[in-house]
Amino acid sequence: MSDIKFTDSHEWLRLSDDGSATVGITGFAQEQLGDIVFVQLPRVGERFAAGDEAATIESVKAAGEIKIPVSGTVVEVNAALEDEPSRVNDAPLTDGWFFRVQLDDAGELDTLMNEVAYQQLVGELA
């Protein structure tokens, strides 16, 4: 299992060996949002600073956004979500990924929660 980190705003980031990280939202986040009907993805090549809004999510109930917790450049997006946004509901941690960023500094990930800490946070929210 590759190294997966979580934010307190319910995004996940999975670090690859090449120093890029795949970004998505957690199962808890998709449950809170409900049926997702639209996803606005960033463009490949777009640069983000830590804390920027990188993607928008619209569910039948509300709009949400993905804030990227680290700085980097988008190298790949999950274009399948444009036609099938429900993938985020069905498989938030796998098929429902949003985009992959080449990190400026993989060390930034160290400030994020690991899975145990995140599950604890969700437990407190539930």
Next chain:
Amino acid sequence: MNAPLLHTPLYDLHVELGAKMVPFAGYAMPVQYPLGILKEHQHTRDKAGLFDVSHMGQVKLVGAGAAAALETLVPVDIQDLPVGMQRYALFTDDKGGILDDLMVSNFGDDVLYVVVNAACKEQDVAHLKTHLGGQCEVVELADRALLALQGPAAAAVLARLAPSVAELKFMQNAQLELDGVPCYVSRSGYTGEDGYEISVPADKAEQLARRLLAEPEVEAIGLGARDSLRLEAGLCLYGHDIDTSTTPIEGSLLWAISKVRRPDGARAGGYPGADVVARQIADGVAKKRVGFIVRDKVPVREGAEITDGDGTVIGRVTSGGFGPSFGGPVGMGYVPASHAAAGTALFALVRGKPVAIEVAKTPFVPQRYYRG
């Protein structure tokens, strides 16, 4: 503003079914069940959905003068409403603004049955008592719950409990027993589908709801899907698409003003704001409610500003969201009459960015009322 939320007689059933409960008009109401809004919406269009709308206000107006009296508050023909028929109506204020929208049924024997919106019911009952007090009795039916069974299978399902409901046509009603419980049943609803609204004594509501939910075609449906269903059907939500700042004409509800109550009718005017409404019928209005579709896939939600091609703000979205059966985002809002023609290309500002929209006829999906 922290008054405890009221419960409908079906509260425990909602919780048992796993509903997510939210505050709505002072009540704890189910916004969705485990099925989720999208599937609940589709299920209602495909089969049948059961809605708890017990938060709405039910009122009887009793007395020989009730119909004439009610006509002093609504621009609608009540006096000639046949026994066993229901009609859509609007309470207007002195400026022609809409105080609430409502359904009026003639039960015969000088009894009118009225259903009003939950958020307005206290104000509506006070309004009725103030203006009709001397002319008829105003009786709030606080001991009754209200269910809606909506969808193409609704008639077959309800006919298993009372075969005669199959004979009712759209906007007809009857008083009959369902599962041994005396109910008021009307063939109407708020989804654009065929279906029924069922007024049932509060202490029998859960029994009837469980009986209906036991039918294989029926799922419990929450307020979330109720909203997307009514939006696709082009039906107004009071407090959003119409309110005291909009008249029936601005709200594109001229159809709801009965011919006999229009300026050239036999009982023209005679309701609050009739002069304003008459002038608007003759001269037109500055702003108008329209439906719109979205060129992109971005849902455009209530509150979004509408601009023309030059980026000038000309209106506002009053309802909007994804239309699951339409297969894309739809909405309604107010725009200048000059921009209200179907096909007009406009923009809505979503997160500060212009999204291309196009004025469109409503309903967005065909209505499937049973007209016999």
